[in-house]
Amino acid sequence: MRTGSDDVALMTGEVVDRQTGQVIALNDLSQGNYEVTVDVGQSFATRRDATVKSLLSMLALIPPGTPKHDLVSSMILDNMDGEGMDDLKEYNRNQLLLSGVIKPRTPEEQQMVEQAKQQQASQPDPAMVAAQGQLLAGQAELQKAQNEQAAIQVKAFQAQTDAQVAAANVVKILASADSQQKSDIREALKLLGQFQQQQGDNARADAELVLKSQAQGHAQRMDISSILQNQLSNNHSSN
Secondary structure (H helix, E strand, O other): OOOOOOOOOOOOEEEEOOOOOOEEEEOOOOOOOOOOOOOOOOOHHHHHHHHHHHHHHHHOOOOOOOHHHHHHHHHHHHOOOOOOOHHHHHHHHHHHHHOOOOOOOOHHHHHHHHHHHHHHHHOOOHHHHHHHHHHHHHHHHHHHHHHHHHHHHHHHHHHHHHHHHHHHHHHHHHHHOOHHHHHHHHHHHHHHHHHHHHHOHHHHHHHHHHHHHHOOOOOOOOOHHHHHHHHHHHHHHHO
16 A cells, blocks of 8 residues: 555454465554554534534524524533533433433433323323313303203292182182172283283282282272283383
């Protein structure tokens, strides 16, 4: 090989001589004296400095406050050296490990990542928790609506019962009244039907009291028609 030329050679190799069957050493550097010329690449620190410069250039192109901006900033910190930065760099590296940006280098880092994954798997999904909360809220609203509907049905049943009682009382009053009273009561019932459509259950109770007083005799009988007409007029004026 010429001096100053480049070539590739097998160092400290062995071959078998086919004629003698003996093993012959090739390029055994333990034998002889040599002149060596060494060419080395960039040092580790120099490569890290170059990495930081590249990341800084990239960081200038990323909008601040975005996840990618935070990620590149963390990568810059991980490749920086300086006095008093060990704790900060360790914390930063742990965050990069847990977020999956970098891979574990040691068994301790691998164990930390596995433990973090197990803890994350055991925690409920925030989206699932929110969905369950909405489901419970919807069930509560549905139950409230059902309770209100049940209360309305109870009131309607009570009103129907009151109407049946009032009708029975009217029949009783009619059975015991004379012809003049019956005529007055029928007129009152006609007005009562109109009044009930506007006034509801309260008007039914008032009318029942009027009907009962009518049965006590002409001397104490009230003018039902006049009373109900006044109530209807008042109701129209109030509406």
